[in-house]
Amino acid sequence: MYAMRLLFTTWAWPSHLYAMVPLAWACRAAGHDVVVASQPALRQAIESTGLTAVEVGTDVDAAGMVRGYVLPAEAAGGAGLGTAPRTGGGPRALAMVLANAMSMADGLLDFAKQWRPDVVVYDPTAMAGPVVAAAAGVPAVRHLYGTDLMQRARRALPELLAPLAARHGVTSFDPYGTVTVDPWPESMQLPGVAGRIGMGYVPFNGPGRMPAALPDRSRRPRVLVTWGHTIGRVAPERFPVAEVTAALARDASVVVAVSHRQQHLLLEKLPDGVTVLVDAPLHHLAGECDLVVSHGGAGTVLTALHAGTPLLLVPQLPDHAGHAARVLARGVGQVLTYDEMTGDRLRAEAAALLSGDAGTAAAQVRAEMLEEKPPAAIAAGLPDLLA
Numbered sequence: 001m002y003a004m005r006l007l008f009t010t011w012a013w014p015s016h017l018y019a020m021v022p023l024a025w026a027c028r029a030a031g032h033d034v035v036v037a038s039q040p041a042l043r044q045a046i047e048s049t050g051l052t053a054v055e056v057g058t059d060v061d062a063a064g065m066v067r068g069y070v071l072p073a074e075a076a077g078g079a080g081l082g083t084a085p086r087t088g089g090g091p092r093a094l095a096m097v098l099a100n101a102m103s104m105a106d107g108l109l110d111f112a113k114q115w116r117p118d119v120v121v122y123d124p125t126a127m128a129g130p131v132v133a134a135a136a137g138v139p140a141v142r143h144l145y146g147t148d149l150m151q152r153a154r155r156a157l158p159e160l161l162a163p164l165a166a167r168h169g170v171t172s173f174d175p176y177g178t179v180t181v182d183p184w185p186e187s188m189q190l191p192g193v194a195g196r197i198g199m200g201y202v203p204f205n206g207p208g209r210m211p212a213a214l215p216d217r218s219r220r221p222r223v224l225v226t227w228g229h230t231i232g233r234v235a236p237e238r239f240p241v242a243e244v245t246a247a248l249a250r251d252a253s254v255v256v257a258v259s260h261r262q263q264h265l266l267l268e269k270l271p272d273g274v275t276v277l278v279d280a281p282l283h284h285l286a287g288e289c290d291l292v293v294s295h296g297g298a299g300t301v302l303t304a305l306h307a308g309t310p311l312l313l314v315p316q317l318p319d320h321a322g323h324a325a326r327v328l329a330r331g332v333g334q335v336l337t338y339d340e341m342t343g344d345r346l347r348a349e350a351a352a353l354l355s356g357d358a359g360t361a362a363a364q365v366r367a368e369m370l371e372e373k374p375p376a377a378i379a380a381g382l383p384d385l386l387a
Contacts, residue, residue, distance in 0.1 A: 002383055003030045005115065008051075008143075009108060009132075011100040012042035012059060012124035014229060015299050016204065019145035022048050022121065023181065026375035027382070035115070037108055039100075047093030048207050057128075065096040066317065067234040075165055094153060097125050098160055109296050112136045119157060119386055124150045127157070127175060131165050134173035139386045142177035145257065146298025147184050149322045150176075150191050179385065181378060187311035188326040197385075200372035203283035203303040211280045214225075214288055215253040221354050223248050224289040224309075225258040226282060228297040229328050231316060232265055238316060240341065242269035244293060247343035248350055249274055257285055283307070291353055293346075296320035296335075301327060308366035310358035313348055331361040354380035 008024050010016045017038070026036050028051075037054040037240060046053035104127040112120070112132050121141045122129025133140035150157075157175040163175055182192055183201040215222060225245050232239040239262070245254050246269070255275045258266065259363045270276065277285070282300060286292055287307035296299045296315035301323050304311050311333030315321040327333040334349045353359075 004118040004383060006032055006034050006121055006382075007108075007117035007145055008036045008060060008121045009037055009056075009129045010036075010042070010126045011062065012039040013062060014042070014045045015297060016123045016125070016145055017042060017045055018204045018206060018299060019149070019183070019309075020121065020143050021051070021204040022375045023121070023143065023199070023378060024049075024051055026379035028355050029209070029376065031380040032379065032382075036103075036306055037111060039103060045206075046253065049204075054111055056111060057104035058353060059094075060103050061100045062096060062100065065099070066230060081090055083201055091195050094156060094160060098164075101127040101131065101161065101164055102286070105168065106186050107124075108132045109135055109168055112138075119382070121181075122168070122177070124148070124176075124180075127161055127164075130177055131161060131168060131170055132173050133177075134165070134170045135168040136156070137176040140174070141287070141382075141386075142180040143199055144180060144184055145335060146301070146323050147188065147318065147326050148190050149319055150214060151190055151192065151290065160292055173270050178336075181387045183372075184298075185270055185305065185330075185368050187368055188330045188332075190326075197235065197378065198372045198375045199368050199378050200300050201306050202375055203281070203286075203299075203306055205218040205281040205299060205303060208278070208281045210277040210373045211277050211284055213257060214285075217253060217290065221252045221290040222255060222295060223252040223291045223294045223350065224257060224282075226300060227262075227295045228300055229259060229261075230297065231295055232259075232262045236265055238338070239265050240314070242266050243343075244314075244341070244346060245274055247346045248269050248293065251347055251351065252291075255285060255289060264298065283338065290359075293350070294326040296327070298323050305332060305365045308371055310353050310362045312346070312353055314338060333362075334358070 005258045024034050037056045040055045041058045041059045043249040045051045091129040110127050119139045120129050120133035179195040181200045182196050249271045257277050261351045282303045286304045286309050292304040293312045296313040313335045317326040324335045330336045
């Protein structure tokens with residue numbers, strides 16, 4: 001084996017970074033040199049993982065772009081806790097992909113010319129990665145964070161990125177990389193992922209402290225309620241953790257996991273007896289609970305399934321809806337729309353999941369995930385794979 005230089009890159013969204021941390025650290029442990037390049041807004045998060053950060057490009061108002069996907073339509077109404085979000089989002093999502101690529105590509109290529117990596121490992125929505133890999137003449141490894149929703153853009157991406165590629169002298173490149181490292185369970189993945197290399201999922205939900213003692217679960221089921229980072233950041237009025245918790249606390253012992261930035265959204269709305277944990281890594285909680293109720297983010301879904309815990313999901317963004325659809329299809333959870341999220345419906349679906357077959361299906365997916373090669377094996381095999 002020989003030591004390689006691996007340039008990991010993603011745009012400035014923590015959950016996309018966290019998905020790549022286990023492989024990045026496995027590569028470090030295998031003796032390879034690793035840096036993570038992103039926009040300035042992600043530098044502190046990269047450094048908090050113990051990895052080396054490189055700032056490239058300028059920050060893009062990604063939160064503002066995402067807000068366009070989640071804000072309610074003008075025609076309000078519905079019987080749930082809010083109104084239905086706009087649907088579609090494909091062209092707008094690609095606009096955000098392009099904006100981030102345009103922001104990062106020049107700086108990323110300048111660094112690549114200086115540092116001379118052997119390979120570029122990129123988040124599937126960080127399209128500066130494959131463009132710069134082609135310009136530098138090195139392989140591009142696509143690292144999925146969830147189900148491969150970018151497949152739907154296969155026809156649009158080359159044309160969308162052609163001007164950026166031409167600016168850097170690239171006449172031919174594949175936005176989908178040389179190979180694709182995929183931690184999403186194969187039985188839940190969309191078909192047709194080209195060059196797929198299955199990798200066992202290792203949860204990384206950010207740094208934090210071990211949780212204190214959890215509430216008793218001998219008399220009532222223990223339910224974990226968590227809503228990721230995105231909704232509270234881009235549309236706080238649609239962060240329903242307090243309402244969801246109040247509904248479920250009638251029949252279950254509820255544990256609420258939030259970030260320190262989300263505490264103010266709860267205020268004093270929570271009922272008595274609810275356990276609130278701040279910045280607690282989810283992988284220390286999911287296996288100690290009987291059900292995870294969440295938004296459908298890839299990290300939360302994978303962490304719950306890695307623990308063998310079924311899910312009740314209420315997606316509000318296109319990618320969350322895509323992950324939730326795979327959860328529903330595999331039978332490891334149930335999905336409600338935002339309009340359907342009444343207290344009665346939440347309690348009914350939670351009861352059905354706790355007493356039905358979803359737990360068995362989730363245990364099967366956990367076993368499948370544990371059979372995949374761990375990140376250490378992927379890291380050790382990279383030189384031969386890319387030779």
